[in-house]
Amino acid sequence: MLTRKNFIAAMRGEKVDKVPLLMREGFEYWWEPKGRDEFKAGWMNDPQYRRLIQAVKESDAYILCQDQSFLFNRFMMSSTDRIRTVTKDVDENTKDVFGELHTKKGVLRFRDSIFRNQCTQWIMEVPVTEAEQMEELLDTPFEINDETVDIAVQAVQDTVDRLDERVIYQFFVPSPIVTISRCMAFETFLELSLTERELMLDALEEITQRQMKMVDAVAPKLPENVVFWMGGSEQCTPPMMNPEAFDMFVEPYDSRVVKKMKEYGYAVGCHCHGKVRHAVDVMRRIGYDATEPVEPAPQGNVSMKEAFEITEGQLTLIGNLEWADLELASEEEIRCKVRALEEVKDERLIVASSAGPITTVTEKLVDNHLAWLDEYYKIFG
Numbered sequence: 001m002l003t004r005k006n007f008i009a010a011m012r013g014e015k016v017d018k019v020p021l022l023m024r025e026g027f028e029y030w031w032e033p034k035g036r037d038e039f040k041a042g043w044m045n046d047p048q049y050r051r052l053i054q055a056v057k058e059s060d061a062y063i064l065c066q067d068q069s070f071l072f073n074r075f076m077m078s079s080t081d082r083i084r085t086v087t088k089d090v091d092e093n094t095k096d097v098f099g100e101l102h103t104k105k106g107v108l109r110f111r112d113s114i115f116r117n118q119c120t121q122w123i124m125e126v127p128v129t130e131a132e133q134m135e136e137l138l139d140t141p142f143e144i145n146d147e148t149v150d151i152a153v154q155a156v157q158d159t160v161d162r163l164d165e166r167v168i169y170q171f172f173v174p175s176p177i178v179t180i181s182r183c184m185a186f187e188t189f190l191e192l193s194l195t196e197r198e199l200m201l202d203a204l205e206e207i208t209q210r211q212m213k214m215v216d217a218v219a220p221k222l223p224e225n226v227v228f229w230m231g232g233s234e235q236c237t238p239p240m241m242n243p244e245a246f247d248m249f250v251e252p253y254d255s256r257v258v259k260k261m262k263e264y265g266y267a268v269g270c271h272c273h274g275k276v277r278h279a280v281d282v283m284r285r286i287g288y289d290a291t292e293p294v295e296p297a298p299q300g301n302v303s304m305k306e307a308f309e310i311t312e313g314q315l316t317l318i319g320n321l322e323w324a325d326l327e328l329a330s331e332e333e334i335r336c337k338v339r340a341l342e343e344v345k346d347e348r349l350i351v352a353s354s355a356g357p358i359t360t361v362t363e364k365l366v367d368n369h370l371a372w373l374d375e376y377y378k379i380f381g
Helices: 004-011 035-045 047-057 131-139 146-162 176-181 186-195 197-221 245-249 251-263 279-286 304-311 323-328 331-344 363-380
Strands: 062-068 083-091 094-102 107-115 122-125 167-174 227-231 268-271 290-292 316-318
Touching (some): 004 167, 047 363, 062 146, 131 197, 146 167, 146 197, 167 176, 176 186, 176 251, 186 197, 197 251, 227 251, 245 279, 251 268, 251 279, 279 304, 304 316, 304 331, 323 331, 323 363, 331 363
Parallel strands (some): 167 227, 227 268, 268 290, 290 316
Antiparallel strands (some): 094 107, 107 122
């Protein structure tokens, strides 16, 4: 039986009736691409996607509902009252989001773009270009608006109430390091992590404190059987940084936020792409219940079997069918990859892919998903 309680039990490594199957973002069968959502989600009307979503809807898969809450923003956890945005049409296929971060010293500006038929947002202009602007964000007081929190929590409750038990509501909190890297060009982030190491660590400490305060404000009001998720910290893995960067920039800070979430009784997962052979053991030490994805070469550097050996049964691994394989491999290759998971079916395993659709899907992608579903039932029942 598909219940949120059973899924959370699997995350925590408790015994469940069978290995769960999880479909990630892009399978929100309850989200009709109409009205205000049609600009981004019009591709969901495509017959190929409707064929896929119908198969998923009829399956025994859990489905992810991800909430990237503005309460835990990626602007170094600035106070929500200090963030202003306005969206303007650029042309029939593009919208720009113009943003302002109001600090004690002035205004830092950013711009994102949204393109037709893409359920994501692209960073075009960043608010931080030098260390002094990082300091400007840190020096601006952090305040929690209780009314804003209540509005956000009610939106979560309303969504959970209208969705069935197979839908896993994921309340996503970016790792503190991610709230820094999002503010600037990636090259700037890597440079400052070396040249302004003390500032970077001071910023992580302040952001962690802010996130913990927000968890205290939000968690007691959230409905039961939602899950917290953190991450996005793959920039602290090879080849962007050396493996031990995860120990320095992620572990001391994520671990405290995770501990705070768990104090309120919530299961906590981690999201981190890339070469995580070293990082999965750090995730275990942090105290995460689960992590995804676990990527083999060439996208990553560790197989599911190896990752289970590294984590010694103390971390649930969610994976792993690579999105690139679902797009490009043959149906038989997909079936072979599902069959390969049989050797770890007695471990803390949840079957999933490394990503989900955010735009128009191909016939091949749909057929490979159907092959995946079919083979999953043969292996896991």
